[in-house]
Amino acid sequence: MLGTTWPLAAAPFLLYAVAVVTGKWLRQKMVEKELSPADFSSVGVPRPEEKKIKGTAVICGGSIAGMLAARVCHDHFDRVVIVEAEEWLSGEDGCNPRPCTQKHRRSRVGQYYSTQGRDATDLAHKPAYSLTQILPADFQIRMRGHTSLVPYHLGSKIARTLYASRQGLETLIRRLLLACNSYPNVKWVPGTVTGVAVDPQADGRLQKVLIHAHDGHTDIDAALVIDCTGVSQAGSKWLRRAGYDCTPSSDPNDQLAVSYMPNVHYDSFTFTLTPDIRARLPVPGGYENAGCFFAVIANSEVDNRYLSAFQLESGRLMITVGAWSPVDQLPRTLHDVKTFSRSLVLDKPIPEWWFGMLDMLDGCEDTMECHPFHVPPSKYFRFHEVSHLPSNFIAIGDSLIHLNPVFGHGIPSTVLGCIALNKSLNDLATWDGTEVSLLPADFSRRFFKAQWRKVEQFWCVPHYGYKTTKPSTGESLSVGSWKRFYVHHFKLLSSKDVEVGEVWWHTAMLLAPSIDMFHPRIVLKVLFHALRGGLD
Known part of the structure; x- marks a missing residue:
């Protein structure tokens, strides 16, 4: 009897053991897919000069994605050119160590005055390049007023992040890339990319990038073309004009672009604070020790609004108020911000120190700047499903996938795209066992598939939690x-x-x-x- 029953008794333990082993295996696969620790470790390791790919990597767009892509290409190509329409960015004002005093304004970046917070462990020893704050990544997230716990209990300091405006972060990256003379083969060319030309000697490959500059039209021979044009997402237009069919192979009747409208508005209020005011603000733990004061999201079942506050570079404070709504009815004055804060529908009210801080900011209202922003449609291009693409064309950042900025996934997706690029270029030496001077015919296809595996985590569940969202074609808000x-x-x-x-x-x-x-x-x-x- 015992001999016939012991397998049944052991079955739960065997199932548990199988589940544990399977779970560990699956988790490791997800680590490799979503976080790419092994791929990240090879970023910044240059090829020997004699093994660099001959030719020019042309980066179309000089914003954050373009500059990060240029930094990756510096390690792999003889020459890197960034083509950017706004000429002032490569000059003294574009590399201003105090970005808030820049005389020019970005005409193509709607979020230039929004908050950005990113890992910055490598910048802590480079204070000369920035006045940004590098502080613990504790964003004081409050869902319906309940503060999420941060793992200070682990006994070591939590990871730090850089608190800066988009303006400050972009300028910092530009200074590190252009002003420190560490990347001499990266050149900045003022102009607007108007198209691409196919190589008549090599079917399936682009030969040139066509540019409209202030002194006329010109072109640049390109070993690799990278679309970093941001939300304009111009690359697909260039390819179609050059004769490429960008229809996804999975469905010839389907569209290349998938999009939905989040219908989000937000206003960013920026204050310039004196050291005395910063010292007296009633922020728990002190103003200088808090990167984010809090980020509160109201009860989405009855309220579609949110509120956040961060410190920025150069002694500035930013308050952001926003809503998922097709109509912009947000505050425009500090008094309206107070009313907005008290009217949020929360399980736990906003603490009174917040209103004390707003009262103190009344004395700084003369420094206040308000920047309204209407979030454009979220969109991604299904290049990873297109069969016939030029072997030397890719897209990174918003040019591939433009996300709802409220959730802060734009720069992570860009960084993961650059990691995929670095990995794809490193793999050129191993695909067939030899180094190459031209990119192989399947380079673009391999890259887009590798990039999509890393960034699809930011798109796969659309933010359909608000009734004001307009979903993608063929989908409903129940997805x-x-x-x-x-x-x-x-x-x-x-x-x-x-x-x-x-x-x-x-x-x-x-x-x-x-x-x-x-x-x-x-x-x-x-x-x-x-x-x-x-x-x-």
């Missing part, structure tokens, strides 16, 4: 509803449960794969929380 339900309760629980808070922080900071949110133990906690009806 992804089960996952939104789960993540909503996961985030709420992160304010009470230390383990959930730790997982949420690591996944939000892209320090752990998203699959960690679905560990069986975490899932049970979240479902139990949801069954209880949320927080008490």
Whole structure:
């Protein structure tokens, strides 16, 4: 009898062992896909000069994506050229160490005065290049007023991040790339890319980039063409004019671009503060020690608004108020910000120190600047599904995938795209065992597939949680509803449960794969929380 029953008794333990092994394997695969630690470690390692790819990598656009792509290409190509329409960016004002005093304004970057916060561990020893703040990545996220727990309990300082405006971050990168003379083969060419020319001697390859400059038309021979034109996403237009059919191979009747309209507006209020005011602001822990004061999102079931506050470079403070709404009805004055703050529908009210800080800012209202912004449609191009592309054309950053900026995924997707580019270029020496002077015929296809595997995590569940969102063609707002339900309760629980808070922080900071949110133990906690009806 014992001999016939022991397999049944052992079955649960065997299933558990299989589940553990499978879970570890799956997690490792997700780490490789979403975070690319092995690929990241090779970024910044240059090829020997004699093994660099002959020719010029032409970067079409000199914003953040363009400059990061240029930095990667510097390690692989003989020459790198950035073509940028705004000529002043390569001059003294474009590399101004105090970006807030720049005399020129970006005409093509709507978010130039928005907040940016990114990992900056390598910049801590380069203070001469920036007046930005590098502080713990504690964003004080408050879902419906409940503050998510940050893993200070782990006993070591949490990762630090750079708190800066888009203006400050972009200028810092430009200074590091152009002003420090460390990358002599990177050149800046003022002009607007108007198209591309096909190589008549090599079918399936681009030969030149066509440029309209202030002194007329010109062109540049290109070993690699990178579309970094941002939200204008001009690359697909160039390819069609050059005769390329950009229809996805999976469905000849389908469109290359997939988009939805989030209908988000936000206003950014920037204040320039004196050292005395900064010292007296009633921020918990002190103003100088807090990068983000808080980021609060109202109860989405009844309120579509949010509020955040960050410190920026050069002693500035930014308050952002926003809403998922097709109509812009946001504050334009500091008094309106106070009213807006008190009217948010939250389970826990905003603390009174916040209103004390707003009262103190009344004395700084003469320095206040308000920058309204209407978020354009979120869109991505399905280049990874196109069969016939030039072998030496790619797109990175907003040129490939433009995301809702409220969630801060734009720069991470750009960085992951640059990591995919570096990996693809490194692999050229191993695909057939020899170095190459021209990119192989399948380079573009390989790159787009590799890039999409890394960045699809930011798109795969559209932000359809608000009724004002206009979904993609053929979809409804119910798409992804089960996952939104789960993540909503996961985030709420992160304010009470230390383990959930730790997982949420690591996944939000892209320090752990998203699959960690679905560990069986975490899932049970979240479902139990949801069954209880949320927080008490």
